[in-house]
Amino acid sequence: xxxxxxxxxxxxxxxxxxxxxxxxxxxxxxxxxxxxxxxxxxxxxxxxxxxxxxxxxxxxxxxxxxxxxxxxxxxxxxxxxxxxxxxxxxxxxxxxxxxxxxxxxxxxxxxxxxxxxxxxxxxxxxxxxxxxxxxxxxxxxxxxxxxxxxxxxxxxxxxx
Numbered sequence: 001x002x003x004x005x006x007x008x009x010x011x012x013x014x015x016x017x018x019x020x021x022x023x024x025x026x027x028x029x030x031x032x033x034x035x036x037x038x039x040x041x042x043x044x045x046x047x048x049x050x051x052x053x054x055x056x057x058x059x060x061x062x063x064x065x066x067x068x069x070x071x072x073x074x075x076x077x078x079x080x081x082x083x084x085x086x087x088x089x090x091x092x093x094x095x096x097x098x099x100x101x102x103x104x105x106x107x108x109x110x111x112x113x114x115x116x117x118x119x120x121x122x123x124x125x126x127x128x129x130x131x132x133x134x135x136x137x138x139x140x141x142x143x144x145x146x147x148x149x150x151x152x153x154x155x156x157x158x159x160x
Contacts, residue, residue: 003036003040007037007040008040010027011027011040011041011044012044014031015044015045016048
């Protein structure tokens with residue numbers, strides 16, 4: 001039989017003595033009738049005993065000389081030099097990051113205010129005939145370049 005979370009909580013509260021007497025009698029009756037519930041109650045009691053024994057046990061003591069060994073190991077570490085070197089690097093990086101951010105902010109401000117022209121994205125300033133002529137010139141140059149590499153006679157590029 002699988003026990004519900006509510007049954008588990010009920011048994012826990014029963015074993016811990018947290019239930020009112022009116023409910024304790026009903027839980028005792030269920031423990032007598034349901035072996036799975038009784039087994040859970042035994043398990044909870046066993047766990048309580050383990051934890052109680054652990055609380056009664058004396059605290060473990062550190063081995064003799066532990067404090068001396070730890071302090072000696074700390075004294076051998078070059079921590080102050082390492083920290084100083086890292087601080088210098090962190091400060092240099094922070095300055096560089098602040099300078100870069102200020103530069104980006106300044107350029108963006110100049111572009112936004114119109115003092116520095118920004119890119120003209122999406123604006124076509126040539127006529128379709130000019131674009132076609134430029135494409136043809138580029139094609140002729142590419143063909144001439146290919147012919148020169150293969151050793152063929154070089155075709156002449158004639159601009160319009």
